[in-house]
Amino acid sequence: MSRSYGQHCGLARALDVVGDRWNLLIVRQLLMAPARYRELLDGLPGVATNLLADRLRDLETAGVVERRLAEEGNVIVYALTPWGAELREPIESLIRWSTPLMARGPGGDHFRPEWLVVALPALLRDKPAARRSSTVGIAVDGQLLHVQATPSGIEVSLHDGRDLDAVVRADASIVLGLAAGVLTLDDTLGLVEIDGDDAAVRAVFNPRGANVEGSVHR
Incomplete structure (x- = not known):
């Protein structure tokens, strides 16, 4: 160098x-x-x-x-x-370390939804393993991400047309807050729209609460 x-x-x-x-x-x-x-x-x-x-x-x-x-x-x-x-491991560690820096929101900074493909696994990695497998779409700024939660971990990619148990629509700051554990789904009533199985969404963002049954539309 x-x-x-x-x-x-x-x-x-x-x-x-x-x-x-x-x-x-x-x-x-x-x-x-x-x-x-x-x-x-x-x-x-x-x-x-x-x-x-x-x-x-x-x-x-x-x-x-x-x-x-x-x-x-x-x-x-x-x-x-x-x-x-x-370098994925040190980058994910830096993303988790950045949580207090992200609390103030984007301000005038650029944001691209695909960056969540790297950020979400980093923030969700240390959460308790999901008790059930679920596939959830995360819709942010016109981009749909594919989040697969299983007892063995979380995988995130751009959506490729596969069937989804639910779709979550929210601002990026809300999605990041949920993934980091700063917010819970119960905190975000009125700020998050869920289409489909609420329990599938909780399997991603609130694994301990993932036994909730039923489908809702908020």
């Missing part, structure tokens, strides 16, 4: 690789899926095109990112290497 703290310390050497501005946000985007350069540029509002190119080159040189052919078409995409994908 062109810049180094010059310290024989694991944290310093990790920061030599990913400590520059935008590096971890590039990794966040690639944790969702491999992406074309244009897709990365669109998913990182505020980054200059030449700076993104520089950061991708540095991350590729360090062995965090690689270029490969897309599965469909003769197009180059950027993807995380297996070593780069191991």
Whole structure:
């Protein structure tokens, strides 16, 4: 790397690789899926095109990112290497650590619903395991996410058309508050719209209360 703290310390050497501005946000985007350069540029509002190119080159040189052919078409995409994908754990830890910083809401900051694909598993990971399996859609700003809750954990992706037990519609700050445990579903009456099985939603956001039966429309 062109810049180094010059310290024989694991944290310093990790920061030599990913400590520059935008590096971890590039990794966040690639944790969702491999992406074309244009897709990365669109998913990182505020980054200059030449700076993104520089950061991708540095991350590729360090062995965090690689270029490969897309599965469909003769197009180059950027993807995380297996070593780069191991950054998911520290990134999720930072997301959980950020909860007090998120409490003030978005203000004038950019927000893209797909960022919840990384944030929600991080925030939901330490909740008690769901007692039942359920599949819930989270609708935020016109984007529908697919949340699968099982006794073995939580998986989040963009919705791919699979059947859902329920759909939750709410502002991003409410969804993040529910996932972080700062809010409960009972706290958000009137702020959250649930279409379908209420118990399925509780299996995601309130696992201990997931035995509630019945379908509701709020």
